[in-house]
Amino acid sequence: MAKLKAVLKCRWEKDYGLVWTLGSNFSQVGWPKCGEIDIFEHLNSETLVHGTPHWAGANEVHVQDGTTYNVDVTQWHVYSVTWDSNYIKWYVDDILYKQFRITDGYNYTAEYHLPHYILINLPIGGDWPGSPDATTVLPATMYCDYIRVYKNTNTTPITITGFSTSPSSLNLNLGSKQVINTTFTPSDATNQIVNWTSSNAAVAKVNNWGMITGVSIGTATITGKTSDGRTSTCSVTVQNLANINKLVNGNFEANTAVTQTPTGWNEWGSVATAQNSTASPHSPNYKGTQSGTAPFEVAVSQTLTGLANGNYTMKAWVRSSGGQTWATMYAKGYGGSDINYSIASSIPNWTQVQINNIKVTTNTCEVGFYQSGLANNFIDYDDVEFYLSPVSITAFTFSQNTMTIPIGSSRVINTIFTPNNASNQTYPGLPVI
Incomplete structure (x- = not known):
């Protein structure tokens, strides 16, 4: 195990300070294949620091996995990482706030099993902090008391229990x-x-x-x-899950009578304002609807679990009175930021709307309709779909065109698909030389 420790304090605007590493093979393979570890990264006047690894993931595409920690950077603090064959761990004043697994090159992280070198710098301006302007305080200063690298000399194995x-x-x-x-x-x-x-x-x-x-x-x-x-x-x-609707009762036809609890759907808030209805549905008999004679707030949703991770699409036919404080079709809890499609404008006729590129990475997703409405506001929704979208392959190649290897050794050649989220990346086997 190795440990790198830096003691720092700083103050600036439109700048950011870094203590970081790059793979020693940077000049041969370039970035991000060489790997990068941002041990300390502070931006402008933020009251936090960033700890981030950058590497070349699947299909040689840049991947990063950043975490932040709240701290007053104008005071002295100890910023450190420990690094062994299994994990890189980030600390502030010996408090662990992030760990990143690299065991056996896990998740394409082989670059973190090779030598790195240390850098410390204080850039001014750039895409992230923004260009210097009238608020920029110069000179900007980052004080460094010391940077030290330690090696653990205790080689006693720790047993798995x-x-x-x-x-x-x-x-x-x-x-x-x-x-x-x-x-x-x-x-x-x-x-x-x-x-x-x-x-x-x-x-x-x-x-x-x-x-x-x-x-x-x-x-x-x-x-x-x-x-x-x-x-x-x-x-x-x-x-083969592509284009199969994952919603239960997306067309509201599962019930044979009007009910405030349509099969498969959950309600939150002013639940009396949400139900199914036979009044001019898009599908033959029923629709979902939200309306009230006084101001109200309500959500109707389904939480889908056991999903195959991938790129999903949500579609629905909707109508809306318009004029709501908020009315939206949404997707959340899938591993990314909440996605909202506003239906707060007047939509008098049935109109199909959709949310694309819902990149599920947690095997789960909540989808639904939310409304914060005034008296007599309404939204209708029907024939709601949520399905895995096939993403076509547009190009395919190998990570290396040429290779020199010693006699008797073996190397694996990685495949590169374009786009990198193509649905079917089945390959009989990575070629081994």
């Missing part, structure tokens, strides 16, 4: 990929390398750091085995 994986079951779209998460007890156990196997690689294959790819329709069991023989499994079902 527990091991588990999550999720325990997984629905995966044909051609899609998802990583299985691992948990070790204790968290700093020395050898956290896992040997992954599939009971049916023709259905679901798994690579050496637990990334599953759906190869064909069917089921398989993925097993992770630790160096001391502990095992944990994940049951995988691979389906």
Whole structure:
């Protein structure tokens, strides 16, 4: 294990200070393939610092995983990282606020198993802090008491006492990929390398750091085995899920009478103002509606779980009185920022609206309709859909066109799909030379 510690304080505007590392092979492979670790990064007058790794993820595309920590940077503080074969961990004054797994090159992080060098600098201006202006205070100053690098000389292995994986079951779209998460007890156990196997690689294959790819329709069991023989499994079902509506009762036809609790839908707020209705639906018999004779606030939603991660679309036919304080079709809780499609303007006739590019990464998503309305405001919604959208491949290549390797050794060539979120990235196997 190595530890890098910097003691700093600073003050500036339109600037940002950094203590960071770059891979020593930067001049050969470039950024981000060399890897970058931002140990301390402070922007303008923020009362927080950023800790961020940058690397080349799937398809050689830049990936970053930043976390912030609230701190008064005008006072002296100790900013540090520890770095071993399993994790990089960020601290402020010895308080852990972020950890990043790199075990066995997990999630394309092989660059963090190679040498890095340290940089410290104070840039002025740039895309992130903005160009200097009348508010910029110069000179800008970053005080550094010391930067030290330590090596742990205690080589006694820390024994594993527990091991588990999550999720325990997984629905995966044909051609899609998802990583299985691992948990070790204790968290700093020395050898956290896992040997992954599939009971049916023709259905679901798994690579050496637990990334599953759906190869064909069917089921398989993925097993992770630790160096001391502990095992944990994940049951995988691979389906062709594209364009299949995941909502229950999206057309409100499941009920044979008017009700304030339509099958499959949950309500929040002024629930008496939301129900299904037979008044001029878009589909044959029923629609969903929200309206009130006094100001009201209500939401009608479905929370979908067990989704295959991927790129989703939400569609609905809607009408609206307009004039609401807020009226929206929304998607949230999917692993990204809430997405809202406003329907607060007058929409007198049935009109189809949709939200594209809902990138589900947590196997779950909440979708619905929210309204903060005045007396006699309304929204109607019908034939609501939420489905996995196929993303077509536009180009395919390998990460390297040429390679020189020693006799008797082997190398894996990575595949590069364009776009990088193409739905079906099934490949018979990464070529091994």
